[in-house]
Amino acid sequence: MTWTLIIVLSLGAYALKAAGLVGVGVRDFPAPVRNVIALVPAAVLSALIAKDTFTNGQDLQIDARAVGVAVACLAVWRRVPLWLVIVLACAATGTVRAIS
Amino acid sequence: MGRAKPSSKATDDWSGIIGPALGLGFAVFAFGLSFGVLCIDAGGTVPKAMAMSLFVFTGASQFSAVGVIAAGGSAISAAAGALILASRNAVYGVAVAPSLRGSVPYRLFASQFTIDETTGMTLAQDTPARSRRAYWVTAASIYVFWNLATLIGAVAGSNIDTERYGLDVAFAAAFVGMLAPLVRSSRARRVASAGAVVCIATTPFVPIGVGIIIAALAALVGLCRGTEPTTAGSTGGRA
Numbered sequence: 001m002t003w004t005l006i007i008v009l010s011l012g013a014y015a016l017k018a019a020g021l022v023g024v025g026v027r028d029f030p031a032p033v034r035n036v037i038a039l040v041p042a043a044v045l046s047a048l049i050a051k052d053t054f055t056n057g058q059d060l061q062i063d064a065r066a067v068g069v070a071v072a073c074l075a076v077w078r079r080v081p082l083w084l085v086i087v088l089a090c091a092a093t094g095t096v097r098a099i100s
Numbered sequence: 101m102g103r104a105k106p107s108s109k110a111t112d113d114w115s116g117i118i119g120p121a122l123g124l125g126f127a128v129f130a131f132g133l134s135f136g137v138l139c140i141d142a143g144g145t146v147p148k149a150m151a152m153s154l155f156v157f158t159g160a161s162q163f164s165a166v167g168v169i170a171a172g173g174s175a176i177s178a179a180a181g182a183l184i185l186a187s188r189n190a191v192y193g194v195a196v197a198p199s200l201r202g203s204v205p206y207r208l209f210a211s212q213f214t215i216d217e218t219t220g221m222t223l224a225q226d227t228p229a230r231s232r233r234a235y236w237v238t239a240a241s242i243y244v245f246w247n248l249a250t251l252i253g254a255v256a257g258s259n260i261d262t263e264r265y266g267l268d269v270a271f272a273a274a275f276v277g278m279l280a281p282l283v284r285s286s287r288a289r290r291v292a293s294a295g296a297v298v299c300i301a302t303t304p305f306v307p308i309g310v311g312i313i314i315a316a317l318a319a320l321v322g323l324c325r326g327t328e329p330t331t332a333g334s335t336g337g338r339a
Contacts, residue, residue: 004175009165013189014155014212017192017215020193021200024190029194034191038191039287039322042279042282044184045185045279045295047295047299048275049272049279052167052272055311068272072276076277077280082127085273085277086270089272090267093269096266097263
């Protein structure tokens with residue numbers, strides 16, 4: 001977590017926001033670009049879920065985190081408010097660790 | 101989340117804006133707390149956590165970067181993954197541009213707040229005036245709550261045993277919540293499944309965090325013709 005990383009992220013994130021609102025503005029991106037960008041969050045978020053649940057560094061691992069994420073999936077499916085989804089998932093993982 | 105009930109009375113221009121905006125602010129509070137705590141856990145400091153929330157200000161990317169660093173990944177893979185995830189904000193910028201017409205300095209300032217929640221609220225309004233108002237009210241609410249929560253989380257973070265309380269699954273749980281509204285189409289579901297599989301399959305063989313970047317390539321199926329995927333208007337996700 002270096003300052004260089006934080007500065008790169010700050011400038012990069014801002015540049016992307018401004019590219020849309022100021023750069024492209026009321027015109028629009030070409031359709032193929034728009035389609036790809038629209039699908040990026042689905043690919044990346046699910047990859048992040050997989051990483052945070054089943055990996056430890058470069059190792060694959062199934063542990064108490066899988067229980068927490070399963071609880072989160074169930075809670076989201078039941079339309080539980082998001083802050084409560086986080087609380088329930090953390091509580092489930094913490095509980096499994098405490099009793100195992 | 102980012103939906104406001106349009107007001108039935110045209111005269112009452114603030115109804116359906118302030119309530120949902122505060123509700124969204126409250127919702128991001130839990131995300132911000134987790135971010136602050138885990139940023140410290142990943143070796144950050146309170147000023148670094150605050151710089152992330154004040155200047156990067158797009159939650160999923162902040163989570164992603166901190167998660168990659170916490171897992172032992174390089175700064176380059178952390179930055180690349182986070183910025184790929186932030187690319188959707190460019191599409192959001194285009195989506196809210198008609199509601200934020202004005203001088204270049206005005207739009208440059210407004211750009212910092214172009215995220216899931218503000219876009220969702222802006223697009224949910226029925227008149228241009230209400231859209232503009234919804235954008236700024238939501239921006240203020242999210243910015244204040246997100247940064248306040250980050251500060252509290254970061255200050256408390258050094259005294260919290262994150263594994264004991266299961267806080268290491270906070271990001272994954274938040275990502276599940278962000279993903280759910282994005283996978284309404286079957287195409288998006290296939291892309292999401294591919295992303296997860298690619299990440300798991302590549303993790304043992306590539307540097308930490310690079311699996312995320314490779315997984316993003318699944319979105320390239322958007323280049324194929326077929327059912328038109330949801331466009332910028334479908335902002336179901338969060339920060």
